[in-house]
Amino acid sequence: MQTDQIIEQLAAQLQPVRVLHSPAQRALLWLTLVGAVSAVLIVAYAQSSALQRMTTPRVALECLGTFLTAVTAIVAAFELSVPDRSSRWAWLPLPPLLLWLAASGAGCLRNGLSLHGPGGLAGESPHCFAFITAVSVPLAVVLFWMLRRARPMDPLPVAATGTLGVAATAAFILEFFHPFDVTVIDLALHLAAVGQIIVLGTALRRPLLAAS
Amino acid sequence: MRAAQAGDRAAYSQLLREVTPFVRAMLRRHCSHRQDIEEMVQDTLLTLHRVRQTYDPSRPFSPWLGAIAARRGIDGLRRRSRVARHEISVEVESVETFADPTANSDIEDIRAAGEIEELLRRLPPRQREALEAVKLREMTLAEASKASGQSVGALKVNTHRALKALRALFREQ
Numbered sequence: 202m203q204t205d206q207i208i209e210q211l212a213a214q215l216q217p218v219r220v221l222h223s224p225a226q227r228a229l230l231w232l233t234l235v236g237a238v239s240a241v242l243i244v245a246y247a248q249s250s251a252l253q254r255m256t257t258p259r260v261a262l263e264c265l266g267t268f269l270t271a272v273t274a275i276v277a278a279f280e281l282s283v284p285d286r287s288s289r290w291a292w293l294p295l296p297p298l299l300l301w302l303a304a305s306g307a308g309c310l311r312n313g314l315s316l317h318g319p320g321g322l323a324g325e326s327p328h329c330f331a332f333i334t335a336v337s338v339p340l341a342v343v344l345f346w347m348l349r350r351a352r353p354m355d356p357l358p359v360a361a362t363g364t365l366g367v368a369a370t371a372a373f374i375l376e377f378f379h380p381f382d383v384t385v386i387d388l389a390l391h392l393a394a395v396g397q398i399i400v401l402g403t404a405l406r407r408p409l410l411a412a413s
Numbered sequence: 414m415r416a417a418q419a420g421d422r423a424a425y426s427q428l429l430r431e432v433t434p435f436v437r438a439m440l441r442r443h444c445s446h447r448q449d450i451e452e453m454v455q456d457t458l459l460t461l462h463r464v465r466q467t468y469d470p471s472r473p474f475s476p477w478l479g480a481i482a483a484r485r486g487i488d489g490l491r492r493r494s495r496v497a498r499h500e501i502s503v504e505v506e507s508v509e510t511f512a513d514p515t516a517n518s519d520i521e522d523i524r525a526a527g528e529i530e531e532l533l534r535r536l537p538p539r540q541r542e543a544l545e546a547v548k549l550r551e552m553t554l555a556e557a558s559k560a561s562g563q564s565v566g567a568l569k570v571n572t573h574r575a576l577k578a579l580r581a582l583f584r585e586q
Contacts, residue, residue: 215425
């Protein structure tokens with residue numbers, strides 16, 4: 202009886218809805234939008250020394266890992282936002298994330314775990330932290346605005362993969378403005394910036410995603 | 414479901430009626446408590462309504478519905494175990510063996526009541542009205558409907574939503 206009344210009520214208040222595009226299409230849309238804006242900024246403002254640095258195999262591998270982490274995490278977030286997709290999508294960004302961390306770690310080892318130099322304590326690293334944070338926020342706003350249309354039932358993995366995606370995108374863009382090789386402090390601040398974006402996004406997942 | 418997404422109310426009503434036994438049977442595999450199952454069924458229907466735009470008509474319907482029911486089933490079981498952790502089943506006769514309530518517990522009751530009142534104030538007016546009438550004043554649905562001017566169906570939906578909102582507010586605290 203009670204359930205029947207709820208059915209009546211739901212049917213009475215039914216409004217037509219616009220069916221969402223597939224998660225892959227929506228992920229592609231976000232990546233295309235962000236890719237187009239980033240490409241313009243990179244072409245206009247990228248530092249030649251940073252571009253030169255990217256020709257070395259280790260840095261190229263680091264960039265590849267960062268880029269793939271961004272793409273796979275964004276795809277995973279959109280897939281996880283709808284009910285009938287496997288929760289295993291959450292693991293998709295893990296291999297490229299490991300590649301990113303391994304390549305960055307190798308850079309630190311190559312520099313002898315030095316705390317000095319441009320990325321050292323008194324160097325440019327705080328700028329990297331600010332860059333990743335500042336770029337991630339608008340990217341996250343657009344991403345969450347798109348994700349919330351699905352009203353995810355389990356918002357935690359959606360928010361976690363989504364914020365990993367935006368932070369990795371910001372870190373990838375940073376590579377074009379990062380003229381010096383990564384040091385321990387530099388890497389730690391990159392990871393701290395990525396970590397704080399993930400923590401913030403997952404903490405605010407319910408209001409941001411209008412989770413059901 | 415495609416017709417329901419386009420706004421066809423009759424098709425939607427028919428769909429919900431047809432899927433309800435399937436959802437109920439599915440949830441019965443995980444839970445034997447009849448009242449809990451019905452609550453999970455209703456939760457599933459409300460969620461289906463909220464996320465109906467995510468159903469892709471080119472894909473099969475059952476896995477989509479099954480995923481929603483499974484998720485709401487898990488939520489229901491978690492809720493049940495949370496409640497079970499904080500509640501003790503006590504026989505009426507054994508209450509006499511307890512010591513008299515202390516002044517401390519009275520103060521705690523007053524504090525808790527104040528907190529609940531504060532949370533109730535944060536609910537939308539129609540949800541608060543429904544919850545107060547049906548759950549707190551323990552009015553029958555017919556009495557509550559007469560007193561509030563809300564239909565019985567609206568009262569049920571608003572009470573359900575109010576409880577969900579309260580749970581969320583409790584979690585925030």
